[in-house]
Amino acid sequence: MEFNLSKEHLMAKQLFHDFAVKEVEPWAEETDEFHRFPWEVVHKMQDVGLLGIPFPKELGGQGCDTLAYILAVEEISKVCGTSGVILSAHTSLAADAIFLHGNDEQKEKFLRPLIDGRKLGSFALTEAEAGTDAAGQQTKAVRDGDEWLINGSKIFITNAQVADTYIVFAMTDKAAGTRGISAFIIENGTPGFTFGPPEKKMGIRGSSTCELIFENCRIPIGNLLGREGKGFGIAMSTLDGGRIGIAAQALGIAEGALEKTVQYVKERKQFNSPIAKFQNTQFVLAHMKTEIEAARWLVYNAAILKDSRKPFATEAAMAKLKASQMAVAVTNECVQLHGGYGYIQSFHVERMMRDAKITEIYEGTSEVMKMVISASLLR
Amino acid sequence: MKIIVCIKQVPDTTEVRIDPVKGTLIRDGVPSIMNPDDKAGLEAALRLKDEIGAHVSVISMGPRQADAVLREALAMGANAAYLLSDSAFSGADTWATSSTLAAAIEKLEYDLIITGRQAIDGDTAQVGPEIAEHLGIPHISYCEDLRIEGDEVIVKRQFEDRYQILSARLPVLITALGELNEPRYMTPGGIFDAYRESEVIVWTRDDLTVNTANIGLKGSPTRVAKTEAKSVKQPGTKIETGVDESVQYVIDKLKEKYLL
Amino acid sequence: MTINEKAVFVFAEQVDNRITPVTFELIGKARELAAQLDSQVVALLPGYQVGSLVSELVAYGAEVVLLADHVELEHYRTEPYTQVLSQTIEKFQPEIVLIGATTIGRDLAPRVAGRVHTGLTADCTALEIEEETSRFLMTRPAFGGNLMATIVCPEHRPAMATVRPGVMIKRIPDDNAAAQIIPFEGTITENEMYTTIQEVLKKGVSKQDIQDARIIVAGGRGMRNAEGFAMLKDLADVLGGVVASSRAAVDAGLQDKSRQVGQTGKTVRPILYIACGISGAIQHLAGMEESDFIIAINSDTTAPIFNVADVGIVGDALKIVPKLTEAIRSERGL
Numbered sequence: 011m012e013f014n015l016s017k018e019h020l021m022a023k024q025l026f027h028d029f030a031v032k033e034v035e036p037w038a039e040e041t042d043e044f045h046r047f048p049w050e051v052v053h054k055m056q057d058v059g060l061l062g063i064p065f066p067k068e069l070g071g072q073g074c075d076t077l078a079y080i081l082a083v084e085e086i087s088k089v090c091g092t093s094g095v096i097l098s099a100h101t102s103l104a105a106d107a108i109f110l111h112g113n114d115e116q117k118e119k120f121l122r123p124l125i126d127g128r129k130l131g132s133f134a135l136t137e138a139e140a141g142t143d144a145a146g147q148q149t150k151a152v153r154d155g156d157e158w159l160i161n162g163s164k165i166f167i168t169n170a171q172v173a174d175t176y177i178v179f180a181m182t183d184k185a186a187g188t189r190g191i192s193a194f195i196i197e198n199g200t201p202g203f204t205f206g207p208p209e210k211k212m213g214i215r216g217s218s219t220c221e222l223i224f225e226n227c228r229i230p231i232g233n234l235l236g237r238e239g240k241g242f243g244i245a246m247s248t249l250d251g252g253r254i255g256i257a258a259q260a261l262g263i264a265e266g267a268l269e270k271t272v273q274y275v276k277e278r279k280q281f282n283s284p285i286a287k288f289q290n291t292q293f294v295l296a297h298m299k300t301e302i303e304a305a306r307w308l309v310y311n312a313a314i315l316k317d318s319r320k321p322f323a324t325e326a327a328m329a330k331l332k333a334s335q336m337a338v339a340v341t342n343e344c345v346q347l348h349g350g351y352g353y354i355q356s357f358h359v360e361r362m363m364r365d366a367k368i369t370e371i372y373e374g375t376s377e378v379m380k381m382v383i384s385a386s387l388l389r
Numbered sequence: 390m391k392i393i394v395c396i397k398q399v400p401d402t403t404e405v406r407i408d409p410v411k412g413t414l415i416r417d418g419v420p421s422i423m424n425p426d427d428k429a430g431l432e433a434a435l436r437l438k439d440e441i442g443a444h445v446s447v448i449s450m451g452p453r454q455a456d457a458v459l460r461e462a463l464a465m466g467a468n469a470a471y472l473l474s475d476s477a478f479s480g481a482d483t484w485a486t487s488s489t490l491a492a493a494i495e496k497l498e499y500d501l502i503i504t505g506r507q508a509i510d511g512d513t514a515q516v517g518p519e520i521a522e523h524l525g526i527p528h529i530s531y532c533e534d535l536r537i538e539g540d541e542v543i544v545k546r547q548f549e550d551r552y553q554i555l556s557a558r559l560p561v562l563i564t565a566l567g568e569l570n571e572p573r574y575m576t577p578g579g580i581f582d583a584y585r586e587s588e589v590i591v592w593t594r595d596d597l598t599v600n601t602a603n604i605g606l607k608g609s610p611t612r613v614a615k616t617e618a619k620s621v622k623q624p625g626t627k628i629e630t631g632v633d634e635s636v637q638y639v640i641d642k643l644k645e646k647y648l649l
Numbered sequence: 650m651t652i653n654e655k656a657v658f659v660f661a662e663q664v665d666n667r668i669t670p671v672t673f674e675l676i677g678k679a680r681e682l683a684a685q686l687d688s689q690v691v692a693l694l695p696g697y698q699v700g701s702l703v704s705e706l707v708a709y710g711a712e713v714v715l716l717a718d719h720v721e722l723e724h725y726r727t728e729p730y731t732q733v734l735s736q737t738i739e740k741f742q743p744e745i746v747l748i749g750a751t752t753i754g755r756d757l758a759p760r761v762a763g764r765v766h767t768g769l770t771a772d773c774t775a776l777e778i779e780e781e782t783s784r785f786l787m788t789r790p791a792f793g794g795n796l797m798a799t800i801v802c803p804e805h806r807p808a809m810a811t812v813r814p815g816v817m818i819k820r821i822p823d824d825n826a827a828a829q830i831i832p833f834e835g836t837i838t839e840n841e842m843y844t845t846i847q848e849v850l851k852k853g854v855s856k857q858d859i860q861d862a863r864i865i866v867a868g869g870r871g872m873r874n875a876e877g878f879a880m881l882k883d884l885a886d887v888l889g890g891v892v893a894s895s896r897a898a899v900d901a902g903l904q905d906k907s908r909q910v911g912q913t914g915k916t917v918r919p920i921l922y923i924a925c926g927i928s929g930a931i932q933h934l935a936g937m938e939e940s941d942f943i944i945a946i947n948s949d950t951t952a953p954i955f956n957v958a959d960v961g962i963v964g965d966a967l968k969i970v971p972k973l974t975e976a977i978r979s980e981r982g983l
Contacts, residue, residue, distance in 0.1 A: 018585065273935075277935065483759065510792050513771035525841070530756045555844045558841075636976050640958050648814055
């Protein structure tokens with residue numbers, strides 16, 4: 011047993027690294043400054059097959075695995091947190107939900123275009139009154155002949171407006187509690203399906219985060235994903251996988267900040283010396299590096315477990331908990347080591363610090379991660 | 390149409406640093422890459438594969454770890470890969486390298502051979518033309534653009550102050566400039582296939598029909614007598630004087646450095 | 650008269666009936682080498698109706714000129730030129746053959762070396778015959794310029810080398826020099842290695858990406874305005890380089906962002922970087938400090954740019970740059 015990436019994973023990581031530096035990094039600052047969705051990056055990712063990495067070739071994917079996909083999220087997040095979450099939400103949440111729970115017809119109709127690079131996906135669970143209390147779904151789906159009628163709204167949805175395909179959760183039987191929730195596939199442009207304006211956020215500013223509004227939106231019955239009443243389970247299991255993606259995003263953001271900081275401290279001179287020579291700088295760097303490496307193996311391990319079809323929910327929660335807290339701490343320290351320059355946009359670390367925070371919150375807050383982990387201990 | 394592309398694994402010489410104390414090259418930790426001119430040549434071949442269904446084989450002469458650039462080529466879309474690896478090949482100058490590669494090429498069918506103009510470690514730009522000489526086929530170097538028309542290749546050949554549009558009847562060897570194109574990325578699926586589905590065929594000395602007198606160190610007309618790292622940057626000089634004196638100082642310094 | 654044993658041959662490259670300057674540099678060096686070998690310098694001149702170029706070769710030091718004047722040689726093509734050179738080498742058995750490392754030379758030399766089966770060393774920046782051992786030492790940059798390698802060709806003859814232009818020193822021309830002219834007596838035969846020239850296109854001025862440029866003249870706030878940058882353009886033109894700029898100048902609208910060097914611009918590694926009126930803030934240095942040779946001109950002696958400059962000139966760039974341009978222009982005889 012080895013704690014090393016295989017040759018193909020290493021080469022894939024190198025590909026993602028080169029891609030990130032050449033195609034993603036040049037857009038990072040503008041994406042953040044103007045809250046601008048980086049279409050150029052997304053189109054390039056589509057061209058190179060990055061939107062379907064872990065899915066089988068027969069369905070139009072790249073035929074790799076979760077670990078390879080995680081490496082892509084990591085490398086891209088090193089230079090742009092926004093681009094990292096766009097990839098992650100699309101792959102782990104939207105595409106994987108259909109892959110795991112869709113029927114053959116749905117896979118052909120909805121999954122294939124997502125993973126062969128033609129369309130972008132989004133996952134809509136959160137509502138104004140249902141965040142951590144995800145079961146409190148108020149959006150309703152009512153069967154009407156051979157259609158479903160959807161009414162309600164979702165908030166804080168990543169890839170809203172820009173995505174073509176949405177996995178939307180709604181209450182089909184209020185009396186049944188969590189067993190009364192179902193999952194649906196709804197396409198952008200369906201009459202009755204509109205969006206609120208994009209949120210202005212602390213970080214991942216280029217990510218398009220909007221409200222989804224359903225007003226008598228009619229969808230064919232064929233768009234029910236999985237069985238009626240099984241939606242909550244679908245949401246939870248999909249989110250387990252999504253957490254590995256967010257953990258990878260956090261890992262990448264922290265690594266990107268550290269890289270910039272190591273370069274800076276070698277160049278910046280004070281008191282006639284590069285500040286890299288001061289012990290405080292060295293000790294802080296050492297601590298950050300160790301924290302990053304600790305998080306790394308939690309993240310990779312969760313991905314490997316998922317690929318081995320072993321239970322991985324607890325490991326995914328640990329990975330996200332650790333990586334996100336680590337990223338927030340590391341990026342904060344990186345800004346500090348930059349001194350005044352750390353507060354300046356063109357030095358990047360302040361953006362990374364703002365980007366890192368969301369990883370402690372979305373796809374399950376750190377508190378929820380602790381609930382999952384402690385539950386596994388106390389079973 | 391059958392295309393053979395010669396590629397080389399080289400250290401990324403833009404990342405090489407010089408040890409300020411010993412005056413030697415620090416090669417540790419320098420990543421190995423596919424030589425950029427070769428990659429452009431490979432991309433040209435892959436475009437012909439896309440356009441007219443050409444079959445693309447890649448060959449490299451090197452140590453076992455050169456397997457990585459062949460996998461990269463497969464991941465980009467090459468059909469077949471061959472690694473010429475044997476201690477008998479090592480220490481080769483351009484004559485011996487080109488003899489070895491030519492012997493391997495002769496085992497395969499080809500209409501077009503593409504090599505990079507020069508490798509970023511050896512920097513000689515000699516192997517491509519020498520291969521063509523061993524094979525007795527025309528070569529066109531400094532290729533900035535190429536297309537196939539029937540049984541001919543049409544090449545835009547770069548000179549310092551002009552271009553020639555040259556044509557030659559296949560088979561022809563082309564040496565590609567980095568500016569020829571923007572090479573495609575590998576795909577993640579391509580990488581996994583390159584390692585899990587494909588094979589890199591390894592040929593040793595015994596697999597090739599070539600005169601021992603023409604390969605490896607013993608087969609090399611030239612030898613390296615010594616190497617020295619480029620001198621480390623010394624702190625610069627600074628002067629504050631009149632305009633004309635300043636100008637003369639700069640002129641003298643430029644001449645010293647053969648920049649003028 | 651015949652050609653001496655151990656002669657030093659120089660390929661006289663001519664394009665459109667003009668001798669490429671490196672040829673004279675090589676003849677200069679060849680004379681030194683030939684003196685040590687107690688032999689002579691032979692210039693080999695292939696072309697069509699190029700007889701008028703002979704006297705120039707002689708004035709710059711060629712002791713013998715081998716003239717291959719043939720219609721097939723009018724425009725450079727690899728095969729006919731290879732035939733001329735290799736037949737000449739087979740006939741006269743020179744000790745050393747020098748070819749300029751131009752796009753022609755670096756195409757021709759390996760083909761010839763392959764045909765006559767000898768050693769060829771590329772892009773040499775130093776050539777010498779070692780006193781004690783009589784070895785012909787050819788030194789050249791390798792490893793992307795990080796390493797200087799000295800190469801020898803112990804047994805095969807001739808030892809061939811392509812030589813980098815602008816390095817060897819040409820002699821002062823002597824219009825009274827005399828030389829032997831020998832006509833090429835071999836045959837040029839069309840064969841399957843021939844290529845056909847369909848068209849020749851002259852190049853216009855190219856709009857170069859600063860990251861590809863070998864020489865960069867960069868300006869900062871100290872260049873003040875469009876006039877200041879026009880001075881930089883003149884300097885760049887006369888050096889064969891391109892203009893780049895610091896962020897300050899881009900922000901001030903004086904240059905396009907594509908020319909910005911630095912943290913938020915491009916990273917460049919030219920062989921020559923001349924920073925004019927640039928203070929050298931850390932953001933700028935990050936983009937250019939790996940340049941081979943850095944010259945900085947700034948009126949502020951404490952400007953940080955001087956920390957990375959190989960040559961620092963404290964002074965007013967607006968005054969110095971135009972004079973520098975003039976001086977270079979006259980050095981180059983432009």
